[in-house]
Amino acid sequence: MRNICTMAQRELGAFFLSPIAYAVNAIFLFTAGLAFGLGTFGPGLEVSLRSLLDFWIVLILVFVLPMLAMRLVSEELRNGTIETLMTAPITETEVILGKFLGALGFYVIMIAALLLYPIILAVYGDLDVGLLICHYIGLLLLGGLYLAVSLFFSTLTKHQVIAVLASFALLALMTFAFQAMSQLVEGWPKVVLQQLSIRSHFHDFVRGMLDLNHVVFFLSTTGLFLFLTVKLLEVRRWQ
């Protein structure tokens, strides 16, 4: 537990020292601000982040979070610091969980900045705090899953660009393509594709429904990818 905290602290600190993390955060805030200004903030529109979250934020996160997470393990593999790290008394599980939590911490800071939007909206109308909380729970679960997938690809290769591209591909597939494909088929393939589609699961959080089904989906998929990442790191050392 102590080691996980140490690792998470070091990763969070590394983000603040990394120009890439600032650039990623800037891109995130700029595109999110653009989507908010053009799509959500206007006369006659609803006082909530619903339209923003339903499509734009999900799309932005698919691109932004892999860029944030790409360095987590790739950089250690490239610099060779993985050798000093894994010869210290720390297990693979602790390393991966620490790195995951560090990145999640940075992500929380990123989405906390979005709180500015509901505050602006609250000036013009009544804000539904319950809905907002539901949105943030959804955002946290969504970001966690994206980071876990990106962390997996970061552990797969020492080339950060490859890690990013592979993460983009899988996340875009799971978020958008599965949903679109489910429209084209009938019967059990439709059910399977719908169940695997991240966006369908996220949609209920946007609507303000906190369904245990979706929470379990996000937590278990995140857990699965973290487990695979730990195993991948263990396997690398056997080679």
Next chain:
Amino acid sequence: MIQVRNLTKSFGPLVAVNDISFDVERGGVVGFLGPNGAGKTTTIRILTCYHPATSGSATIAGFDVFRDSIAVRRRIGYLPESTPLYPEMRVREYLDFRGKLRGMSRQDRTTAVRRATERCWLGEFIERPIGQLSKGMRQRVGLADAILHEPEVLVLDEPTIGLDPNQIRETRNLIKELGEQHTVLLSSHILHEVEQACSHALIIASGKIVASGSPKELRDRFSSQGQVIAEIQAPPEDVEKAASNIPQVQGAKASSVDGWTHLAVTPKPDADVRADIFRMAADKSWLLREIHREGATLEDFFVQVTARQQDEQRERVAGR
């Protein structure tokens, strides 16, 4: 302190370490010597729990490197060959992080970081980002990290590579000093270094241990052939004849070099004939301007054993 039994590591068809066994006693500096690609780093990576072995076993301080990996890692300090560090961190931050990983309390860390940076002459660089430091400085940061938690065993992989001569000397002295409190396993392909810093040396070639002993023992196995060279002012024939008459001398050869006679004497095993040659020159009232023994170095021994090993391997391959 370190026990290695029948350790083998192969990467696919390549056998990097081939069935090696050795023991390292507590205390002292042990040199792990071999040409590049001999299997030094692979062996070290197995001992530091980075790579698992293909077969065989190794224990450090009584703990198995595979089964009690965490217990082993707590007891070792390791400086890998390329000194990997996080360039964005400051020296103090990095050492503090490494101390935390080893479960040290805040107070312990403060004192340990101060002590380690003082020992490695890093005091004034403690607040500098690691990325701005020179290669030699980074090497010191790595060394400071390795000794931070006062480990029982220190494993240093090529610690003086890339340093300037002054830094090499300082580092060697530091390693000798550390050998008084810790067991140090030092890998190197520089023989001179091992001769100077180590109390015991293991020579590895093509994945096998080919010789083991103190640098002096290893040298002595060779030094029977160490010739004594003298320069005397007298006719070469007379000098050769007189030298051959010394009882401890096996053979003598003299030649004329710009007016002086260059005498090369091969003594009998374990004999020192330098005093006899001086007495010979004094008795005959010959002028003697130089006398010295060609020291057989560890280098000669090393070249011989590793060459022999490579020949054997070639024969094995050819015979197949």
